[in-house]
Amino acid sequence: MSKNKESKINIAYIDQEAVYDVTIIGGGAVGLFTTFYSGMRGLKTKLIEASRELGGKVTMGFPDKTISDIGGIKEITGQNLVKELVKQAKTFDPTIVCGQFISDLQPLENGNFRLISQTGEVHETRTIILTLGSGLIRPMKLEVDGVEYDGYHNLHYTVEEYGQFADKNVLISGGGDSAVDWADELHSIAKNITVVHRRDEFRAFENSVQKMKEQVDVLTPYTIKDVQNEKNYLTQVTLENLETGKIRDIEVDALLVNHGFSSELGGIKNWGLEMSEGQILVNDAMETNIPGIFAAGDVVTYPNKLNLFVAGFTEGPMAINSANGYLNHSSEPMAMYSTHHEKLYELTNR
Ligand SMILES: Cc1cc2nc3c(=O)[nH]c(=O)nc-3n(C[C@H](O)[C@H](O)[C@H](O)COP(=O)(O)OP(=O)(O)OC[C@H]3O[C@@H](n4cnc5c(N)ncnc54)[C@H](O)[C@@H]3O)c2cc1C
Structure with missing residues (x-):
């Protein structure tokens, strides 16, 4: 007390x-x-x-x-x-x-x-x-040096409004139910969706994982290494392949992080x-x-x-x-x- x-x-x-x-x-x-x-x-x-x-x-x-x-x-x-x-x-x-x-x-x-x-x-x-x-x-924070919990306008941990993702290039990071379900759900309104996950296996219903793999780009085993921004809007995300160490940049309009709670x-x-x-x-x-x-x-x-x-x-x-x-x-x-x-x-x- x-x-x-x-x-x-x-x-x-x-x-x-x-x-x-x-x-x-x-x-x-x-x-x-x-x-x-x-x-x-x-x-x-x-x-x-x-x-x-x-x-x-x-x-x-x-x-x-x-x-x-x-x-x-x-x-x-x-x-x-x-x-x-x-x-x-x-x-x-x-x-x-x-x-x-x-x-x-x-x-x-x-x-x-x-x-x-x-x-x-x-x-x-x-x-x-x-x-x-x-x-x-609380949703787990994106663990990248220098990134604050709510440091960017287009960094999201939950989907509060579908409109935030309409016609956008969306990167979803995570391998559980939420990441997979949101990839399936936002697919019809986003311009493009990429899912990035550090493992090859996803912890979600098999049907949902199958649907995700058919509909969106899936990158494994990748992790987010760095982010670039302009005026507190993320513009590009740098990914690292955890097996090969290969680096790859992708342009983003919105980043949705689903790393658990x-x-x-x-x-x-x-x-x-x-x-x-x-x-x-x-x-x-x-x-x-x-x-x-x-x-x-x-x-x-x-x-x-x-x-x-x-x-x-x-x-x-x-x-x-x-x-x-x-x-x-x-x-x-x-x-x-x-x-x-x-x-x-x-x-x-x-
Ligand atoms: C994935 C999943 C699926 C589930 N499915 C089912 C199901 O199908 N059927 C079923 O019966 N059960 C299910 N459960 C279990 C069920 O969700 C829980 O038993 C129930 O939600 C518990 O409610 P609660 O209010 O005790 O706790 P919580 O839902 O955890 O709520 C506690 C609240 O207290 C707040 N709080 C904590 N500390 C403080 C503080 N110091 N000051 C102010 N606020 C505070 C928190 O912010 C939170 O909002 C499931 C659970 C999970 C995780």
């Missing part, structure tokens, strides 16, 4: 009105559903997400993949699941904050917690639910939470070893834990029931039915 932060924070600026019953840290699938359930239990709820976008590893890693193992939903794409979860999470009008990576915790004398983001924002809350997944997920839990690792192999240990009520702090989803571990949506969608409500019991000692853990929820009834005009 962080100490000696007091001097950096002016307590007078903390709006006491803005003390929340529950603050959920992590806006992935589990954090979003937990936010909804917290609202169902009538708790004043805030959700804080480090990225600019909600949805966690679904948004980052597999927005276009089809998910078929959530009860009652035969098939749904990752991005549609996130869209529905966000809509559901907003039902009871929680506060949702994006772009803040929470790193420090200060227990306060009144029993509340103060949370501090890496960029200095402060939040006060009575309980905390950690739905951190694997931590903050890295993730980090950051300062939360120092809060004094009991961990096991990078995950937070919880009991069968989703309580951590720190009273008032609960956890759910991929970040937790307990015997027979499953890293599945359905597991997190159960753990979230369990964590909220425990937080509710912590706040209001007379409250029994209970399964609250949405079918018999008066406020939900009003809000959805049923």
Whole structure:
């Protein structure tokens, strides 16, 4: 837990009105559903997400993949699941904050917690639910000397808009699902696509790899050695053949780097939470070893834990029931039915 932060924070600026019953840290699938359930239990709820976008590893890693193992939903794409979860999470009008990576915790004398983001924002809350997944997920940076993460206007790590690649000479670097899928997807709108990968084998569905090889130029085993630019626009990329050492330059209008993801839990690792192999240990009520702090989803571990949506969608409500019991000692853990929820009834005009 962080100490000696007091001097950096002016307590007078903390709006006491803005003390929340529950603050959920992590806006992935589990954090979003937990936010909804917290609202169902009538708790004043805030959700804080480090990225600019909600949805966690679904948004980052597999927005276009089809998910078929959530009860009652035969098939749904990752991005549609996130869209529905966000809509559901907003039902009871929680506060949702994006772009803040929470790193420090200060227990306060009144029993509340103060949370501090890496960029200095402060939040006060009575309980905390950690739905951190694997931590903050970031695409792996292009490892070329002198290249900054977002140093060029036409260097991309994700496809935010197809238009950015229309009629362009696009170089895609990577050998996994994302690189192969984007090559197949952008092929119809780009002028030309070249895929460069350091190995001859690709880690993706065989059909997709086959389609890619038929449709676009594939260079293996090559790696990006250097880049040239004009006014912060990449113009040319220098490739090196890893077997022969042969160098080759290709002109680019856009470079898409899909080298996988890295993730980090950051300062939360120092809060004094009991961990096991990078995950937070919880009991069968989703309580951590720190009273008032609960956890759910991929970040937790307990015997027979499953890293599945359905597991997190159960753990979230369990964590909220425990937080509710912590706040209001007379409250029994209970399964609250949405079918018999008066406020939900009003809000959805049923
Ligand atoms: C390729 C792949 C395919 C999968 N397919 C399936 C499937 O078909 N069916 C299934 O049931 N499961 C599947 N899963 C598992 C499923 O995706 C996860 O169980 C689920 O997404 C976990 O959600 P989460 O909210 O716990 O974590 P995450 O999605 O990882 O979300 C955690 C969020 O917390 C944020 N965060 C972390 N630290 C902080 C901090 N300090 N401050 C603020 N925010 C923070 C992160 O930015 C992130 O947005 C798959 C997983 C992968 C990787």
